[in-house]
Amino acid sequence: MSSRGRPRTFSRDDALRSAMEIFWDKGFDNTSLADLTRVMGLNPPSLYAAFGSKAKLFLEAVDLYGRTDGAGIWEFLDEAPTAKEAIHDLLKRSAKNFTQWDEPRGCMVVLSAPQMEGGDAAVCDGLKVRRLEKQGALERRLARGVAEGDLPPTVDCEAIAAYVTSIQHGMSIHARDGAPRHVLLAIADCCAAGWDGMVATMRKAQG
Numbered sequence: 001m002s003s004r005g006r007p008r009t010f011s012r013d014d015a016l017r018s019a020m021e022i023f024w025d026k027g028f029d030n031t032s033l034a035d036l037t038r039v040m041g042l043n044p045p046s047l048y049a050a051f052g053s054k055a056k057l058f059l060e061a062v063d064l065y066g067r068t069d070g071a072g073i074w075e076f077l078d079e080a081p082t083a084k085e086a087i088h089d090l091l092k093r094s095a096k097n098f099t100q101w102d103e104p105r106g107c108m109v110v111l112s113a114p115q116m117e118g119g120d121a122a123v124c125d126g127l128k129v130r131r132l133e134k135q136g137a138l139e140r141r142l143a144r145g146v147a148e149g150d151l152p153p154t155v156d157c158e159a160i161a162a163y164v165t166s167i168q169h170g171m172s173i174h175a176r177d178g179a180p181r182h183v184l185l186a187i188a189d190c191c192a193a194g195w196d197g198m199v200a201t202m203r204k205a206q207g
Contacts, residue, residue, distance in 0.1 A: 012050060015040040019051075020061035020069075024108040028058050028123055029115065055122045058112075062130065065108040073097050077137060083145030087138070087164055088192040094168050095184030098175035106172035135165045156202045163198070167191055 018039040023031050033054065037044060051057035073093045080086035098106050113127050114120060138161035145151035171184050 010042070010046070010050075015042060015050070016057075016061060016064055019057055020064050020108070023058055023061050023112050024065065024105070027112045027114065028054075028120070055120050055126075058123055059126045062109060062112075062127070066130075069105075070097065070108060074134060074137060077141050078144075082150045083142050084150070084192065084195045086141050086145075087195070088188060090138075090164070091168060091171070091188035091191055092185060094171055095181055095188055098172055098184060099179075099181040104176050104178045106175035107169070110169045110172040111176055131165070135161050138164055151199060152203075154203045155199055156204045159202050160198065163202075164191070 018041075019036055022035055022039050026035065031054075033044060033047075036042075036054070036057070037047060040047060042050065047057070051060065073090065076093065077086055077090060080089050094107075109127060109130055114123055139157050142151060142155070142157035142160055146153055146155060146157065151157075167187065171187055174184060174187070
């Protein structure tokens, strides 16, 4: 009698890694079930039994990315002595991470996102939560800068955190377009060069 379900050689970790790679390359919308079963070595029933749905598989792949290829960026945010140095270091680490492969890559969280209109709600919401978590980490680091006196108490931490996040997302798109590392590092340096003027300008709205 032939066995059903997953083959005996099935490795969930290897299958998830393969899914991560293809989602990263093609994005959520453009990755078909046929693509996934091909690279993962699973038939559709086995894929759904192991991961639940395409959306759940994708979000699990995103979390794997954060622990592996996407690591080494955010973990050091609290180590720099000032907020300015922390942001500069974050963007430099992003530049190096996004260009560490032979082929253009960038950040999976940014580049594999589906279109919001008509997109899978679980995926859109899951990615939004992950992006806002990073922006919140920036905001907390800036608030620490205010508490420690290296930023003025009137500075708009929320606005600056959103600005830095936008810069990093843009760097990811440049990386996917093939921008070399020195260009992305220059973007990080531009942000640092304009830091003092930005801080002086971005004051909390007085309501």
